[in-house]
Amino acid sequence: MYRYDEFDATFVRERVKQFTGQVERRLAGEITEEQFRPLRLQNGVYLQLHAYMLRIAIPYGTLSSKQMRKLGFIARRYDRGFGHFTTRQNIQFNWPQLDEVPAILEHLAEVEMHAIQTSGNCIRNTTADQHSGVAVDEIEDPRVYAEIIRQWSTLHPEFAFLPRKFKIAVTGAAHDRAAVRVHDIGLRMLKNEAGEIGFEVWVGGGLGRTPIIGTAIKPFVEKQHLLSYLEAVLRVYNQLGRRDNLYKARIKILVNATGAEEFARLVEEEWQSIKDSALTLPLEEIERIRQYFALPEYESLPDWTPEFEAARKANPEFARWVQSNVKPHRQAGYAIVDISLKPDGGAPGDASADQMDIVADLADDYSFGELRVSHHQNLVLPHVRQQDLFALWQRLSGAKLATSNIGFITDIIACPGLDYCNLANARAIPVAQRISRTFSDPKRLAEIGELRLNISGCINACGHHHVGNIGILGVDKHGEEFYQVTLGGSSRDDASIGKIVGPAFSTEDIAGAVETIVTTYLGARTSEAERFIDTYRRIGIDPFKEALYGNSQARRPAAE
Amino acid sequence: MSTQMVTANRLTDGMVVYLTNQGDWATQFSAGAVLAGEAAAEAAMADAAAAAKQQLIVGQYLIDVLIEGDSIKPTSTRERIRADRGPTIEVDAGSWTGRIGD
Numbered sequence: 001m002y003r004y005d006e007f008d009a010t011f012v013r014e015r016v017k018q019f020t021g022q023v024e025r026r027l028a029g030e031i032t033e034e035q036f037r038p039l040r041l042q043n044g045v046y047l048q049l050h051a052y053m054l055r056i057a058i059p060y061g062t063l064s065s066k067q068m069r070k071l072g073f074i075a076r077r078y079d080r081g082f083g084h085f086t087t088r089q090n091i092q093f094n095w096p097q098l099d100e101v102p103a104i105l106e107h108l109a110e111v112e113m114h115a116i117q118t119s120g121n122c123i124r125n126t127t128a129d130q131h132s133g134v135a136v137d138e139i140e141d142p143r144v145y146a147e148i149i150r151q152w153s154t155l156h157p158e159f160a161f162l163p164r165k166f167k168i169a170v171t172g173a174a175h176d177r178a179a180v181r182v183h184d185i186g187l188r189m190l191k192n193e194a195g196e197i198g199f200e201v202w203v204g205g206g207l208g209r210t211p212i213i214g215t216a217i218k219p220f221v222e223k224q225h226l227l228s229y230l231e232a233v234l235r236v237y238n239q240l241g242r243r244d245n246l247y248k249a250r251i252k253i254l255v256n257a258t259g260a261e262e263f264a265r266l267v268e269e270e271w272q273s274i275k276d277s278a279l280t281l282p283l284e285e286i287e288r289i290r291q292y293f294a295l296p297e298y299e300s301l302p303d304w305t306p307e308f309e310a311a312r313k314a315n316p317e318f319a320r321w322v323q324s325n326v327k328p329h330r331q332a333g334y335a336i337v338d339i340s341l342k343p344d345g346g347a348p349g350d351a352s353a354d355q356m357d358i359v360a361d362l363a364d365d366y367s368f369g370e371l372r373v374s375h376h377q378n379l380v381l382p383h384v385r386q387q388d389l390f391a392l393w394q395r396l397s398g399a400k401l402a403t404s405n406i407g408f409i410t411d412i413i414a415c416p417g418l419d420y421c422n423l424a425n426a427r428a429i430p431v432a433q434r435i436s437r438t439f440s441d442p443k444r445l446a447e448i449g450e451l452r453l454n455i456s457g458c459i460n461a462c463g464h465h466h467v468g469n470i471g472i473l474g475v476d477k478h479g480e481e482f483y484q485v486t487l488g489g490s491s492r493d494d495a496s497i498g499k500i501v502g503p504a505f506s507t508e509d510i511a512g513a514v515e516t517i518v519t520t521y522l523g524a525r526t527s528e529a530e531r532f533i534d535t536y537r538r539i540g541i542d543p544f545k546e547a548l549y550g551n552s553q554a555r556r557p558a559a560e
Numbered sequence: 561m562s563t564q565m566v567t568a569n570r571l572t573d574g575m576v577v578y579l580t581n582q583g584d585w586a587t588q589f590s591a592g593a594v595l596a597g598e599a600a601a602e603a604a605m606a607d608a609a610a611a612a613k614q615q616l617i618v619g620q621y622l623i624d625v626l627i628e629g630d631s632i633k634p635t636s637t638r639e640r641i642r643a644d645r646g647p648t649i650e651v652d653a654g655s656w657t658g659r660i661g662d
Contacts, residue, residue: 419647
């Protein structure tokens with residue numbers, strides 16, 4: 001894992017000291033809320049519905065057991081005993097006191113963590129494939145470059161006040177698990193014809209009120225030119241992006257208005273002028289950073305053990321968990337374990353302080369002390385010996401962390417919604433809980449198969465509803481919560497934006513509507529191998545409309 | 561004529577508070593002063609602006625409240641959730657081991 005050098009450590013300490021002073025001045029009345037607001041946001045402190053909220057960065061979703069234990073400590077000592085893992089691979093605490101935030105930041109600095117640039121119109125935490133470094137389909141570990149981007153983008157003076165926030169995601173694998181096509185910039189590592197590894201650059205993707213799948217504007221950027229190319233994209237955006245209208249300020253609007261081709265040309269022009277500047281990455285520096293992400297010293301193990309097979313046969317629950325939550329590892333005898341933070345009826349992405357401690361212990365005992373956070377709001381143990389899987393599963397079961405539902409309909413992405421968020425129009429978590437209970441039968445879950453369901457409590461789409469195979473958007477209609485359903489979204493290699501199926505459903509009816517959609521799919525699929533998204537793409541939206549509203553209402557206009 | 565209440569967040573810990581008849585700030589919705597008419601609302605907002613200047617509260621605003629017999633409640637879902645001082649969801653008891661501010 002990346003370790004802070006002297007520069008990083010000093011910088012974070014100085015920043016904590018600076019923000020401590022700012023909080024003191026605010027509490028003493030020396031600065032107004034208007035002056036303080038941008039300062040607190042730059043340090044991850046929001047004022048939400050019930051209280052302050054602190055968002056802490058987990059760069060590219062990788063953290064150590066020591067860091068996870070510290071998060072558990074903060075949850076217990078400074079919050080209400082739990083935290084919420086987000087779709088940006090970060091963690092949010094819902095109840096910190098402003099006067100205690102400096103103390104929390106001191107604790108975080110002790111374990112090389114901070115909350116810088118988790119808000120504001122700057123380059124946010126760069127996210128990456130949660131299976132980086134260990135996935136079988138990986139070309140190269142993208143975290144090396146995510147770390148380089150982190151260093152480049154942290155307090156980058158030119159990009160501290162962009163027209164709007166800016167999110168970058170990187171994947172180094174053949175299959176996209178990082179949703180790169182719906183980011184401001186998505187980087188996809190690939191091999192060119194000469195066998196060199198570089199980046200395909202996607203620009204202008206995003207969700208929110210104007211969901212857009214990004215466009216690949218550059219088929220191949222050499223590693224050493226990554227930063228200069230990114231800088232060129234950011235420069236064009238910073239100069240031409242709209243600042244007069246909050247809703248039209250993201251890069252996707254600029255790319256759309258300019259046209260992707262013209263935007264690419266502008267970037268190219270800018271790039272040519274800075275390409276061989278100080279931003280060129282020396283290959284030795286890339287190698288130096290790579291050392292931090294060197295894989296642990298694995299044992300030489302067989303890829304198959306009779307004990308594991310016997311445990312699977314003897315215990316159907318364990319077998320189910322292996323089927324859904326355990327993924328193949330590039331090292332023989334090892335496995336990647338996805339830990340679901342979506343228990344039956346739970347709040348997606350929430351983990352208690354006790355669970356954080358337990359997961360940290362499990363990382364030490366079974367995964368070389370390393371953990372990951374996925375943008376699906378789950379956790380990952382990236383290096384587990386196959387022979388340890390049964391013991392690990394037993395310990396996870398004891399902590400309500402062994403739900404077998406990764407990639408299934410109950411592996412729901414949900415934003416905090418109106419239960420916590422100042423911007424929300426409707427609640428998201430109770431809807432997730434209701435759907436989770438509706439589909440709690442593990443056999444039925446497995447029968448339904450891969451199906452991503454995402455819920456947002458408002459049009460800002462933090463719950464990624466546009467790219468859910470089934471998406472649910474909470475809307476407010478005359479003071480009442482309603483839920484609009486979209487179908488056919490995906491954030492993967494076949495990225496697409498879901499289509500609104502019809503008028504919105506009430507809180508009481510929404511779980512039933514999802515049930516109807518699933519039943520329609522099961523009745524229409526050609527075989528168990530045909531996933532929901534495949535069936536939807538084959539038969540279209542009409543059969544679902546008909547099932548939900550009947551013939552007469554199938555053509556009614558969608559709710560606002 | 562609408563009936564209203566002034567709400568804000570307490571500056572130090574962010575807790576939701578309501579302006580009371582005594583001119584202080586309570587975390588209980590039921591302790592909030594019910595304001596009838598524009599003049600009362602304006603006067604209460606002036607008090608709130610003064611409290612904000614004294615670093616007691618932040619982000620003050622008026623909310624509509626509904627009076628039915630003895631019961632007073634906020635009109636909007638959002639404000640009802642705020643008044644209940646926490647999420648509406650059933651949270652696993654195990655995850656509420658930390659302290660609860662008032």
